[in-house]
Structure formats: structure tokens, C-alpha cells
Amino acid sequence: MPPVSTSSSRLIYDALKACGVRLISALPETWLVHLIRMADEDPEMTLVRLAKEEEGVGISAGAHLAGVKSAMLMQNHGFLVAVNGIVSCAQLYRIPLLILISHRGSFGERDPWQTEGGGVTEDLLHALRIAYDRLDEPSHVAHRISEAQTLAYSSNKPVALLLCRDLMWEP
Amino acid sequence: MTRLDALRSVYDQLAQRVVVTIMGAVAAELQSIGHRPNFFYLQHAMGLASSMGLGIALSRPELSVIVLDGDGSVLMNLGGLTTMARYRPKNLLHVVFDNESLLSVGGFPTATSTGSDIAGIARAAGVPRASTVQSIEGFARAVEDALVAEELRTIVAKVEAAGPSRYVTDLALLENRFQFQRYLQSEGSKM
Numbered sequence A: 001m002p003p004v005s006t007s008s009s010r011l012i013y014d015a016l017k018a019c020g021v022r023l024i025s026a027l028p029e030t031w032l033v034h035l036i037r038m039a040d041e042d043p044e045m046t047l048v049r050l051a052k053e054e055e056g057v058g059i060s061a062g063a064h065l066a067g068v069k070s071a072m073l074m075q076n077h078g079f080l081v082a083v084n085g086i087v088s089c090a091q092l093y094r095i096p097l098l099i100l101i102s103h104r105g106s107f108g109e110r111d112p113w114q115t116e117g118g119g120v121t122e123d124l125l126h127a128l129r130i131a132y133d134r135l136d137e138p139s140h141v142a143h144r145i146s147e148a149q150t151l152a153y154s155s156n157k158p159v160a161l162l163l164c165r166d167l168m169w170e171p
Numbered sequence B: 001m002t003r004l005d006a007l008r009s010v011y012d013q014l015a016q017r018v019v020v021t022i023m024g025a026v027a028a029e030l031q032s033i034g035h036r037p038n039f040f041y042l043q044h045a046m047g048l049a050s051s052m053g054l055g056i057a058l059s060r061p062e063l064s065v066i067v068l069d070g071d072g073s074v075l076m077n078l079g080g081l082t083t084m085a086r087y088r089p090k091n092l093l094h095v096v097f098d099n100e101s102l103l104s105v106g107g108f109p110t111a112t113s114t115g116s117d118i119a120g121i122a123r124a125a126g127v128p129r130a131s132t133v134q135s136i137e138g139f140a141r142a143v144e145d146a147l148v149a150e151e152l153r154t155i156v157a158k159v160e161a162a163g164p165s166r167y168v169t170d171l172a173l174l175e176n177r178f179q180f181q182r183y184l185q186s187e188g189s190k191m
Helices: A006-018 A030-041 A053-065 A076-091 A117-127 A138-155 B003-014 B025-034 B049-059 B071-076 B078-087 B118-125 B136-149 B173-189
Strands: A023-026 A046-049 A070-075 A097-102 A131-135 A158-163 B018-021 B039-041 B065-070 B092-098 B129-133 B153-158
Touching: A006 A030, A006 A138, A023 A030, A023 A053, A023 B049, A030 A046, A030 A070, A030 A097, A046 B049, A046 B078, A053 A070, A053 A076, A053 A097, A053 B049, A053 B078, A053 B173, A070 A076, A076 A097, A076 A117, A076 A158, A097 A138, A117 A158, A131 A138, A138 A158, B003 B025, B003 B136, B018 B025, B018 B049, B018 B173, B025 B039, B025 B065, B039 B173, B049 B065, B049 B071, B049 B078, B049 B092, B065 B071, B071 B078, B071 B092, B071 B118, B078 B118, B092 B118, B092 B136, B118 B129, B118 B153, B129 B136, B136 B153
Parallel strands: A023 A046, A023 A070, A070 A097, A097 A158, A131 A158, B018 B039, B018 B065, B065 B092, B092 B153, B129 B153
Antiparallel strands: none
8 A cells, every 4th residue: 555644634534524525526546545445434425436537526516506515536637637527517507616636746756647737737726716725734634624615615616625745645 | 209399298207306407409498398496407518417417316315316418418428327327326317318419519420320329338337227219109108117117227319400499598507506406405495
């Protein structure tokens, strides 16, 4: 098992639960393995394993209109794949989304294939005018997830959190 | 069979159910028969109507959800069929109007015009039962059966490539969205 932080994953998961999230859509990614396992093992959580991240936008939109709070777990490239759904479903119809992006490709990245997606993620978030913040420090996790969700609901818009290396990777 | 006649044949069955449609002709024609607060028209995001229906069906197992999809949209989200089949909610019915074309953008033929079989793809994806119907009677019967079956089904209705003269209606997108959300809330409060 790669040295992905179990304790930080637990902090993130508990914060999502504390915010009332009861449905999580996900595609596997190394940094997300513990989070996905926690969702899978939690009888109070509906985990939807996707074929492609854009589906998650539709599922979260349906869940929202049906009164269920959700979150989406994806990697940078999953975010790239989901962009059309974010714009033409969530933004067009003013749907709040809580998007958690494992932020690969930053300083310290050893996988050559991960080095492009990370570099465009923040520019793309700006271009889409999606409010976002970084999660890079365990003490910020609960507070920032809660505040991100608050803004998503008050604005009826997608928001994003970047799960950064310092948080997700054991030293 | 025309899509409009097919919609008319099942319209009464949609009254107490949650309906999510794709954009274009399906949305305009259903509205021409009569809009209801339990109808949501996803006027863009091609492919995601079925994902939205899945999200509603999983979130609210007590509600009966019908997705009115199209061949062009399904072909844009074939992976979504595997997700739908994986969770196969018993309260979800997936109807696909297959006119073998992207009608609202000029009639560009889709791959169902050259032999791709959506019901076959749905079955192979794991949808418990998927069938193709060619007539109004066959369609109405398949929908009626599916609504009492308590299993996920995909019904592909082969329809003519004909649609309304215009697609924009006087129902604003956000009006529809908030009205639909309130409908789902009020259904919850009846529980």
C-alpha cells in the first residue's frame, strides 16, 4: 500500500460526514484509496463508483434536488473530464457541488504521467470561476470543508478543495 | 411511431412519478402535452439525464423515477449505463427514444443508424432487462410492465426522426429547476 495518509483521509472523511454528506461519487486514485474505502465501509454512506467523473455531476445534481448532500472525489484529470458537466449542468442550473480534487502533479510528483494535469487545475478553476481552497494542513481540514459547503449552498454553485501532497502523503 | 405519440400514450403514467428528460425535442414535446412540476428537463449536459435520474433514484428509493433519454445522449455516456446497471435501483425506468439521429442539430445520423444496438449495450452492461419496441402499443405495454416490475429496465423505443418546429419554450431553465426541487421536497414531507 502506498504511503497515503490514513489519518488525513480520516479527517477529511469525518469532516464530510459532519457536514451531512451522505452520497459520495468517486473514481479510484492512489491518494483517494482510504477515502473510498471509508465510504464503502460506512453503512450511512452511499458510494457510487463511476465509469467517468462527468457522471458524478449528474448524480450529485440529482441527489441535491432530491434533498441529499453529496461530495465528489476525483483527481485533476477527473476534474478535466467533468468540466462540461460542471458548466452545462451544475452552473447552468445553479447546482451546489462539493468537489474534492486530489492535486497531483505539484512539487514532489514522481509520476511523469501526472505532471500536466496539476499544472492546469488552478487556472481552470479560475477560468470557470469556481471558488476553491487548498487542503494542505490537517488542522484546516474540518473548517475548510465546512466553509466550502456553506458557500456552495448559499451561492448554489460548485466549489472545490484541492487535496494537496503535504496533507495526503505520509512523509 | 412518433415520439410525440409515444409520449402521449404514457403521459397519464407520468403523473405521480419523477421524470427527467434530455434536451431538445423530448423536452419540447413533453411540455407541449403539458408540463407538470414533477418533470425536469435537462436542457444541456448531454448524457447526464440518466446520471441525474440515478442520483435521484438512489437518494429517494420511495419515489418512482423515469428518465426519458435519447440515442445521441446515451451514446455520449455509455459508461453511465454500466454505473446504472451496477447499482440497478428498482425505482428507476430508463426510456430511450432512438430516432437514429441528432435531430435538433440538423439530423446528423448516430451510430444506431449503422447497427449499434442500445438495448443490447444496456443488457451487456448489466441492466436486468432491456428491450426494443417498434410500435405505440408495444411501447405502452413495455412501460406499463416496467412500472410494476420493481427492477431497473431500459426500453428503447424506435421513433421517427421528426420533432417540433422549435425547441425553446416559455419555461425558464431555473424556474423548472426550483419548481422540480420543491416538488421533491413536498413529496418528502408527505412521508
